[in-house]
Amino acid sequence: MIARHCLPLLALLAAAASAQTVEGTIASEGAPVPFATVRLAETERGTAADAEGTFRLALPELGPFALIVSAVGYEPLRIEGAAAEGETVRLAVALDAVTVETDDVVVTATRTVKALEDVAVPITVVSADDLRQQGAVRLSDALESLPGLFLSDDHGTGLQVQGFASDYTLILLDGEPIVGRTAGTLDLDRLTVAGLERVEIVEGPSSSLYGSEALAGVVNLVTSLPAAGREHAGARVRAGSYGTTDATAEASIGRENWSARAFVNRFASDGYDLTPESFGATVPTYTDWTGDVRLQARLGAATLRLGGRATTQDQQGGFSLGSGELETRYDDTGKRTDWSLHPELTVPLNETVRVTTSLYGARYTTETRYVNQTDGSLYYSDDFDQRYAKAEVQADALWNARNLTVVGGGVIDERLAGDRYSPDASGAAPSAQQVFAFAQHEWAPSRLLEVNASARFDAHSDYAARLTPKLSLLVRPSEALRFRASVGSGFKAPAFRQLYLSFTNAAAGYSVFGATRLEEGLAELEAQGQIAQRYIDVAELDAIQAENSVAFNLGASADVLPGLTVEVGGFWNEVRDLIETQPVAQKTNGQQVFAYFNLAEIYTRGLDASVTARPLADLELSASYQFLQARDREIVDALNEGTVSGRDPDNREYRLSLSDYGGLFGRSPHSATLRASYTLAETTASLRGRWRSRYGYADFDGNGIANRDDEFVAATPIVDLTITREFALPTGRLAAQVGADNLFDTTRGTLVPSLPGRTVFASLGFSL
């Protein structure tokens, strides 16, 4: 804490009266400070100022007196004076706001730089030190042991936040969205943690600032550039189980008017096979490269920033179809490339307003090939190509210490190509245009209270326009106690397949059309004589809507003792208009034509508690617990009506009640984490444990829900340990690290393919 000192503005005025009194006003930087405490020094006598900052206090004694004026968020002030008999002493007290010096600043919650403890929504920060200490190499490593977060396996490693599947969390790199999802999952293993200063995770909806996908949360990968006069170069290699290697070389330089950082990272694995009895590995062999450059230059008062990244992955696996003599083996190869470019210019217009203009372009392509091993023929191929371009302007107006306004707007253009996203009847490839505008105002009437209101409007070419508001409050009754509350909305745009898919399954004969392709797709099938019967008039359908939520988040944190912080929180998300397929026509082959509709409603709600303690300077401990309910409304209603039944493994039927409901698949009702890190001289040990209770993964008894014991993945405890030792060299430093993930060798077979059992690694890093 740095306290700034300046002399109180003090005015002593005399007035004639029979009993002596002191009265006055309390302000800071010209604005009244409400509800400050005014106390006579060395006594219990005192009063509180009103909302306008005025107070009045009778003085019991004649002559000199001393007042202590204090208010949350301000430096306490001692004022001395003297009163004659019957005199009313008038004071104008000026308080100084406390200036907090902290490294923990975040940008994701409000799109402005803000101290972590001043953010009114649940937010977690993983620092570069944390990442190094735990030996994280990919983003999944950084997030897997955080309270309330779970990794999921579905076409890549996804992230579950507040009980939502991974398609509901937005992943950003320096504030811009990383594109490229498969079946809704943005594979966290695609993203190296090299070059990151920190990872910020905001829980609860942030669509009022970021738009689509920020329904469950936002993860922002924040890079940094060195300060002027600093230079750094380093290299790190790591090798571990299953031939997994990670190597990074990086260099950075900071000068008076410019700075730059560049790195290249290679990540590779031989994969592994959990089912050696059958052909084909569970996780295939792959090699992944990432190159990244960040630049910053001052141009007069303006600042120009440039970020660029390119990655590529090659993957080689195999699988077989059929069995015995009919078995046919296939090579499965995949190639992924993606890049992004992000120039940004910040220009201060005057002392109050600053304008940031950013352009962002990204492209993500994949190629998948299945080749018959026997005759070399191509069995299946799928290409996908996504392009994303955005232009955005944001203005930050810091009116005074109490009012900050952010307004912005922009346009987004997205283009798709690929086997499942063919051009429409007029020959146009799927493309979408979007315009958006957002505004946020932060108002801090006093250190006690901070209010943040924001809203965003999104108009999209292919789904209904929407307005997304959010309001959050932060209340600080004392420096050690913080309450936060927010109510807001989140949304997720219909996925590409839900808008643009035009797909007929050759094997089964059914067809699926995205919302923009339904009419022409049906017309084409009808012209070919393939439609037996239409169920509905598709021309009458309303435009498809984004899936949307209303969410409440409440929390409190208290610094109980120096070095001991307790946090509790709760969340409740009510989600509507979830998109599902329904048949819209019958084909002459007996199969159906499916389209997408806004149908389902779910809710997720939960309670979090965590304790962080630093009993010794070198020892840090934290523990957390989460209770989660993630449920489908329709199923809850049916269970309450008693219309759901199940079958035991002997096929006997019985009726279910709400208590039999295992919730949405993949959600554990209970989870806990434990972290400890201890530093002794140059050596640091980091122990991380996480436990989740059982969660449903399948329905075997034909009621669509997880209720039977064999429909659950058993409770899973995982413990990771990393030990790091640093050495000072004549020039530079060396860091050696060994670690074991999943120390106690927990596995769940093919139910959790990302859990191969205990793995070990060792790494060496050298830095100048």
Next chain:
Amino acid sequence: MNRIALVALVGALALTACDSGGPDTEIVNLEATVVTDLPADPTSGRDPETGVPFSNNLFTLYDLDAGEVVLSSDDTDDRSDSLGTAWDIGFQGTTIIFNSGTSGPGTVQAQLLENTLFAELTTAPADGYLQDGENTCPGAAFPGGTSAGSPYVICTGGGNGWYNYDSSQNLITPLSGRTVVLQTSEGNYAKVRILSYYQGNPNPPDPMAPTRYYTFEYVLQPDGTRDFATTEVEIED
């Protein structure tokens, strides 16, 4: 035919005192017959070029009264028995048909009861029966209404008829609480419950097991009444 195993569940016979003068009869509990691994047009591999599965595209037709297969989906030569009234229920893939209406020359009347446990259904409903082609299926629920689906008595599609389809596991499981009730062409009432779609009736169901093999159980009341609990049979000396 020889692939069909008819398994009568072992149950205790409930004997009653016989009248001295009348015919020698007794009241016995009706027992469920379990039919295992009835082929319903199973696939024999895939076209390596297109991935389309090979199958005969034919139904297996079953006579509940006689407890036997009338025509298997494997019988490709002579399908003339499909034009008769002996068969009651037919299976091809996930589609189930009855011998009446748009599906056959018979007079089968059937309905699919929801939220009805097979064991708890002791009496067939008096009404509510349909023939194939007469049904209104929950085709599409969309904002603003619901439209008609296929007209089969047992609606097609996951969640609509007898089964649930879990795309993440690629698994077809019979919906619990759904019981088929029908009156055969011979006028007998029967209740039917599908137990498995996979060969060998694996439990838990195994999506890797060969599909299109039905295991189902049924209770047939041979006396024409709607009672599924007991029936009167003659005692054989």
